[in-house]
Amino acid sequence: MKINLLQIIFQIINFTVLLFLLRKYLYRPVLKILEQRAKKIHDGLEAAEKSIEEREKVEKEKKKILVEAEKNASQILEGARMRAKKLEKQMLEKAEKELESKQKRAERYVNTRLQDLEEDLKKRFITSVVETSESLLKDTLGPKEQRVIIKRQIQRLKNVKFS
């Protein structure tokens, strides 16, 4: 086999030119694209990490808010319970007082009514006794008894002084 030096030189020059051209117009842009992509991926990863961190932060904040909200709700609920209890107690006391007052009024009314009835009964009884006594006296006192009474009254008249 015969080696053609010129051809070899030509081939070397040709390869060099090709290499130069490849380097200038293919390798660099591809490298640039790759670098850009790598950067994009890196940025994306960073963004994802940041996003995860943000999310975790948000989750933490959310939990904190929830805990605080629960705590607040619990406090509000407790306060409401206490107020309700207080109100219930006040209402009970008021109701008891009103009941007591009503009972006293009722007692006073009943006592007054009883006294009135007692008084009325007493009056009726006295009136009845007096009327019966009068009637009995009228029936019992005949002319004979009347004369006796008149005689006694005349005797008593002697002791009466008219000025």
Added chain:
Amino acid sequence: MNEQHLVPTIRARADVLTAVHLTKSEKNDISRILETSAGKTLAVNFHVMPEVIAGISIRIEDQAYDATLRTTIEFLKERLFA
């Protein structure tokens, strides 16, 4: 004798109230006692009112003496009501 001494002068009026009619003797007794007690001559009027039940009630001018059973009962009634 002076006639003026025989006719007594009427100075006051007396009203006597009873439940039954009085006999003449009773009327005279009452008139005499009243005149003695009042110390003056009286014109005594006798009234009968069965409502007084028994006893005598006398009024001489503004003075009264009430010993009727009706008044006694009324007094008793008032005391019982008090």
